[in-house]
Amino acid sequence: MNVSSRAPKRKLPLEIKTKIPCRWRDGLYYEAEIIDAQPALDGTYSYYIHYVEFDRRLDEWVDQDKLDVEGQQLVSVMSPSNPGTPQNPEGSERRSRKSRGPGVGEDEKLDPDMEAFEKKREEETKIKNFNRVLFGKWDIEVWYYSPFSEQIMKDHRTLIVCEWCLKYMRKARTLHSHLKICRRRKPPGTCIYNHGPLSVFEVDGSQHHLYCQCLCLLAKLFLDHKTLYFDVEPFLFYVLTESDEEGCHVVGYFSKEKLSLEDHNVACILTLPPWQKHGYGRALIQFSYELTKKEGKSGSPERPLSDLGKVSYFSYWKYVLVRLMWDQRETSVKRLTQLTGIKYDDVNSVLSHLGFLRYYRGEFQAWVSDDVLEEYVNKLPEPKVTIDPSKIQWTPPPPPKKRDLWKARAERDG
Incomplete structure (x- = not known):
């Protein structure tokens, strides 16, 4: 109305x-x-x-x-x-006041220091520095401010980005000249997944510094709360591509810290606008959890999540947990965490939101009647894109040494 x-x-x-x-x-x-x-x-x-x-x-x-x-x-x-x-x-695009699940859709409260930082950030980035970005064959409307250099922003409302190496420029003729010498047709780093037209490349921020910086600056045009732009060395980037006769086109990516004290398995995640609503965002989320399971851990994305991120994660968690409960029937939250790689608190909050949780004999149990569970299973939409775990060629890195953990904690605590 x-x-x-x-x-x-x-x-x-x-x-x-x-x-x-x-x-x-x-x-x-x-x-x-x-x-x-x-x-x-x-x-x-x-x-x-x-x-x-x-x-x-x-x-x-x-x-x-x-x-x-x-x-x-x-x-x-x-x-x-x-x-x-x-x-x-x-x-x-209306800002939702309704929760999409405890810990998922609720407005995340910030401490006073973070709240002050957020207000300062919003003031500094309140005006977009570009209206559009030309990326390959796509002319994309920009969503947010991104801290490109003053020189590249001067008197230009359209940003031009090479879709292969991600270098940015102001003029179409510069891109025309650049493409004559740009030999890259896929992301740098190691291809750790290839199945059909989809590939995932693991790119180390310390080894491919410029590429990862350009990727972060491009991503910031579509992410409001992203603060990682230039300090890319501590991160790994997982770039999803779709290939054709020209090469491997970047569809989206997620990044993760090489050493996360809070067990975050995703720092930033983005599907570029031309590929949104085609299932690639969910595929990126699934891929992050497949890596987490290979590490023998459970993980969770960094907060705050964007509105779209909250919806995407809750949808993924709900699908995975409900399907697994249908196969396992009565099981514990702890067991679901072990099987999915989804952090205990996230499993707990999603099942609580669905009304599938009870406390029994000293632990939380996932429980619901067969009729209700079958109804949920039948209503679950099948994913448009799925990752085949058997096609992932990846070995977890060795666990960090204690001195590295001590150093990371000291840097975090200031």
Whole structure:
């Protein structure tokens, strides 16, 4: 249901932080806040606006004629029962107040220092430095600010990135010249998975420093909370590609710390927008847990997760745990953790959210009636892309030495 109201007439030019209706691509008007303004050649202004209560990825520069300065339009306010407008290719962008599972969909509370850091980061990155990125055959709308050099950003709203080596540039003719000498047609590092058109390359940040930096800067255009840009040496990057006669096209990736004190099996994870909603994000999550199982551990992604990340992880955890419970029937949370590599707390919270948890004889048990479990199993959508664990050619690294753990703890604790 839509609730509508009229806005008052505004004086021009509009001041920063003014809230005013703005016409979205669906033709409706939504409340927006003025973040910045620039004079236009025709004597009017262009305004950088944020749609109130929607994700920052929708922030954009608009001409003055999109704003209801006369106060004539009705403001569309989306109710929770109809959250799908405005939309971009990812669907609803309204900030959800509802939980998608304990520990998964709830707003993660930050300590005061982190909260102050987050506010500072949002202020510094409130305006996107690019509108679009040209990546191979794709012209992709940018979601967030990324800290590229001032030289590459100067007077250019479109970023150009070589899809093979990930080097970035400002001009199409530079890319044309670059492609004549760029010999890379797949990511550097070691191919540890190959099955059909899909491959995964393990890339060490300390050995392929420039490639990993460029990958992080590209990823930041689509990740709001990512802070890893330049210090890539402590990380391994797992790059998923889809191959054709040209080469191995980067679809997405995840990174993980070589030494994680909190057993994080993913630091950052991203499927590039042209490949989203095709099952690749879930495949990346599955791959991260296949590596975790090979290590004989359980793991969990670093928080905070993005809204899309929360949905993707909860969906994966639910699918894996419900299917395994159908095969195992009554089993403990501890056993599910051992079989899946999913951290105990994540298993516990998902099963609790589903109502599949009971405490019996000193431990949490996964339990639900056969009829209810069968109903859940039948409703589970089958994944579009799956990883075949038998095709993974990877040996876990040796466990860290105690002095390395002590050093890492000292660096973490400051």
